[in-house]
Amino acid sequence: MEFDLKTIEALAPDQASLSAASKLTKRSNWPRLEKNEQQALIWGECQGSGSNPYRVVVDTGDHGYKCTCPSRKFPCKHTLALMWIAATAPASFAPIEATPEWVNDWLGRRRKTTSQPAGPAPGAAAKSIDDALQPDEAAVVEDAAAVERREVAQRKRAQETRSAVSAALDELDQWIADQLRLGLSGFVDASSERCRRIAARLVDLKATALAGRIDEIPSRLMALRSEERPDAAIRELGKLVLLAKAWRSEPDDPELKRLVSTSETREQILANPDARQVESHWEVLGEKIETRRDGLVSHSTWLLDLNSVTPKFALLLDYFPASAGRRSNAFAPGDRFNARLVFYPSRAPLRALVAERIGDVTSGAAWPDFGALKDPLAARASQQDGAPWLTDNPLILPPGAISLDDRGTAWWQAADDPHGIALPIAGAVDQTLLGIDLGAAAALWNGARLDLLAAQSRFGRLDLS
Amino acid sequence: MNELEQTGLAAMRDCWITGGPTFDLAPAAWKEIAGTAGPDERERRLLAIAAQALDIGLRPAAPKVLKRRPALPALALPMLPERLRPLLRAALKQAADARRKVRVVTLVASRGFVLHPMDWMPAVSDQNSPDVYAPWIDWQAGVEGQAHAPRENLTAENWDDFYPAARRIALADMRRIEPAAARMLIETKGSSEPAEVRLALIELMRFGLALEDAPFLKGLSTDRSGKVRELAGRLLARLGEHGQHGDGGADDPIAELAAFIAEGKSGFIRRRTTYTPAKLKSPAQEQRRAQLFETCNLVDLAARFGATEPEFIGAWQFGADNNADILIARMVAASGSDAAVTHMADTLVADGGKPALFVLHLMPRLDSHRKRVLVRLILKDWKYPGALNLAEGIEASWLEWDDLTNGQVLPALRSVIGATDDAMRRGLDDILETMGFLTTTAAAARLIDEVVAAGMPPAAPSLALLRLNAALAEHPSATDT
Known part of the structure; x- marks a missing residue:
């Protein structure tokens, strides 16, 4: 490894980045640190x-780097921190022979401009590692009166938000009634424009999360055949009615607040004693990175609890601005790790944070035997009983196979019940999949389409996300 | 949901589609929940109930007909170990086209593994991937029915039970071991097959081609398909049979082709006959000459000059006209006898230089030893290393470290590594990819070390196939299988 602190100082875009990086050099921030000396990579x-970890790779030969965080500083604090650890504690990096696929992806895409390490950037003298290591003096101790003033202001803001959201839901109610009066046929045709208009009003009235959900309705409708869209519109609008009613009856409920206005911060969730914690072995089923209409990119990573006797899932969900550029995946599908997850409080806990990564799990590739799963949609029905406003539910499907109908749409069908339930699959499927019997499959069901994440087969694990 | 609720829901749905109140259409139980609220609120309540009924109460209706594909067959080799799949995917990603991807696949097969079907699948028309993939090619082609185990011998009785690719491979094997039995099968079953299949079957006669095949091939001169007749004529020509008996007049293609070739003499003491391509006057002549070289057979052309095939090849003046040299090389590959092919290859390789590259056109007909000699020659000279990319049918994983140190390979690679010119870099990438295919595990590992020491970034994507090669043990351990 060829790092010294002077080089890091020179590469840093500003003093703030160095200071932020210094806080990230703790080993506990890095569940994985690896190197390949032959390829000069860390x-x-x-x-x-x-919620999703950031993946950082640095070429120690020419100081090229890549981080999956959405920062616009180059290099970002994570990259600087990784270099810092390499300079000060090189033994922290475990030597690995085969580079992971995400590193290979970066290598394949990158275009080397120079084979020489980058020299000091202009303004390098204005930054200092020593300064970065000084304790933050900006943190001043607040007096009791200031704390009280702040809390009063917070309560006032919360009250104002609640009033605004209540007004937003009144407008939403009226808007839904208007759509029913004018006809869902017209709504389906003009859903893009109509949803945008009400979403903008909801944003003004602080129902931001609900606005984001309504903004996505048109694309969810357009993903279906035209004859299916009216039913889908009934489902989407009906669930909005239920969510609005639930919020009105319990405006302080954390799950409902999260779905209607804003989510808790990571720190709030980690500090919440009521938040459910599960330490287990988790498998990354798959990831979805989707650009939303409101300019945000949602990054979802679906995990399966490998120690549970019934199918249990977790979702790591992040949002970041689309303007931050393309985001790489945070995990490789099939990765397994031991971790303590903290779930956001809700009726059917799903969204979670990684509180602590305890290590990787290398043994086995099969999923637990979840026993007979006669009705693949039973899990959704029970989750909908408690939280009928949910749109997508993760499922484990029993052994089955993929078939095509006469219009070329792919359907999943249970192996032992060829005349029973069949579920249509979203989008096109790889033709090879049509010849592979699926032992068990993990998927998301949204009431109309199945979104496959992963499956077990005699060819091993299949990544379908 | 009961029947009344389903009927009510259907009526409400229709009403909402066009617009208007649905309260009167709702099932009684639902009306009760909607209660005595105002008209808008009643509609919203009914909408919420309907949404849940559609979501939970109704299941998607499965189509009456769902078509399932037959199960993807298991192959005769074990799957590449999971730990090597990232390296494999990197190598496949780096391989720019289908031909180069097949090279990756061939290298892996040479080490006793097949790929995961989600990483790579052969195309239906694929004829170059290793034989072990035949069941997948047939699966891709979507042929219905049950395949026989590959171990079962192909016979006239079980002919229809074999998928086309499996049948092709079984017949090719048979032609190598029992050529007469394979010929009889082709003769018996081929006539009832369509022209396209017939052509592919006759093409298999090239394996173990011998004089005993001549009567059958002659019988094909009356075949319905022009392509079959042409192929049979070429195969006969390889056996030394004259296919075209022209009258020597202006319409005789052999005479016309001969007119493009000048016969001369050289040498002072021992006069030798020479054949030199005549100077052409127009592109039209060039085009016509190319057509004639393509359709005429070497044996007939040589006979026209009163020479045997090896004599004619020996007297051909390579280097006088590049296009004509390529045409004669293709002609030898298509219709030359085995003796003519080996004579041409041995003579040109012994002489070295640029003419040796024409031997690349003969690759499909050369034995493994001669192919290797040619590759070693190209590497040793290093004047035209890019030519290796044109070579077809070279085996994977045999080039030793000594072959690389014996010549200009390493100094030339070292000099190109620092180049900034894009074309030179691309050339380097191509060579490293080819080396990744040709080298043994040990040579691949040493070559990586060598180019990295010379300044190549260790993580360069162009080293992907070399890295896969180096990681693929030549003798898989028990844990890998």
Whole structure:
């Protein structure tokens, strides 16, 4: 490894980045630190403020780097921190022979401009590692009166938000009644424009999360055949009615607040004693990175609890602005790790944060035997009983196979019940999949389409996300 | 949901689609929940109930007909170990086209593994991937029915039970071991097959081609398909049979082709006959000459000059006209006898230089030893290393470290590594990819070390196939299988 602190100082875009990086050099922030000396590469995963870890790789030969965080500083604090660890504690990096696929992906895409390490950037003299190591003096001790003033202001803001959201839901109610009066046929045709208009009103009235959900309705409708869209519109609008009613009856309920206005911060969830914690072995089923209409990119990572006797899932969910550029995946599908997850409080806990990564799990590739799963949609029905506003539910499907109908749409069908339930699959499927019997499959069901994440087969694990 | 509720829901749904109140259409139980609220609120309540009824109460209706594909067959080799799949995917990603991807697949097969079907699948038309993939090619082609185990011998009785790719491979094997039995099968079953299949079957006669095949091939001169007749004529020509008996007049293609070739003499003491391509006057002549070289057979052309095939090849003046040299090389590959092919290959390789590259056109007909000699020659000279990319049918994983140190390979690679020119870099990438295919595990590992020491970034994507090669043990351990 060829790092010294002077080089890091020179590469840092500003003093603030160095200071932020110094806080990330703790080993506990990095569940994975690995290197391949033959290829002159170091890489790691840093548990940052998002739910998904950031993946950082650095070429120690020419100081090229890549981080999956959405920062616009180059290099970002995670990259600097990784270099810092390499300079000060090189033994922290475990030597690995085969580079992971995400590192290979970066290598395949990158275009080397120079084979020489980058020299000091202009303004390098204005930054200092020593300063970065000084304790933050900006943190001043507040007096009791100031704390009280702040709390009063917070309560006032919360009250104002509640009033605004209540007004937003009144407008939403009226808007839904208007759509029913004018006809869902017209709504389906003009859903893009109509949803955008009400979503903008909801944003003004602080129902931001609900606005984001309504903004996505048109694309969810358009993903279906035209004859299916009216039913889908009934489902989407009906669930909005239920959510609005639930919020009105319990406006302080954390799950409902999260779905209607804003989510808790990572720190709030980690500090919440009521938040459910599960330490287990988790498998990454798959990831979805989707650009939303409101300019945000949602990054979802679906996990399966490998120690549970019934199918249990977790979702790591992050949002970041689309303008931050393309985001790489945070995990490789099929990765397994031992971790303590903290779930966001809700009726059917699903969204979670990684509180602590305890290590990787290398043994086995099969999923637990979840026993007979006669009705693949039973899990959704029971989750909908408690939280009928949910749109997507993860499922484990029993052994089955993929078939095509006469219009070329792919359907999943249970192996032992060829005349029973069949579920249509979203999008096109790889033709090879049509010849592979699926032992068990993990998927998301949204009431109309199945979104496959992963499956077991005699060819091993299949990544379908 | 009961029947009344389903009927009510259907009526409400229709009403909402066009617009308007649905309260009167709702099932009684639902009306009760909607209660005595205002008209808008009643509609919203009914909408919420309907949404849940559609979501939970109704299941998607499965189509009456769902078509399932037959199960993807298991192959005769074990799957590449999971730990090597990232390296494999990197190598496949780096391989720019289908031909190069097949090279990756061939290298892996040479080490006793097949790929995961989600990483790579052969195309239906694929004829170059290793034989072990035949069941997948047939599966891709979507042929219905049950395949026989590959171990079962192909016979006239079980002919229809074999998928086309499996049948092709079984017949090719048979032609190598029992050529007469394979010929009889082709003769018996081929006539009832369509022209396209017939052509592919006759093409298999090239394996173990011998004089005993001549009567059958002659019988094909009356075949319905022009392509079959042409192929049979070429195969006969390889056996030394004259296919075209022209009258020597202006319409005789052999005479016309001969007119493009000048016969001369050289040498002072021992006069030798030479054949030199005549100077052409127009592109039209060039085009016509190319057509004639393609359709005429070497044996007939040589006979026209009163020479045997090896004599004619020996007297051909390579280097006088590049296009004509390529045409004669293709002609030898298509219709030359085995003696003519080996004579041409041995003579040109012994002489070295640029003419040796024409031997690349003969690759499909050369034995493994001659192929290797040619590859070693190209590497040693290093004047035209890019030519290796054109070579077809070279085996994977045999080039030793000594072959690389014996010549200009390493100094030339070292000099190109620092180049900034894009074309030179691309050339380097191509060579490293080819080396990744040709080298043994040990040579691949040493070559990586060598180019990295010379300044190549250790993580360069162009080293992907070399890295896969180096990681693939030549003798898989028990844990890998």
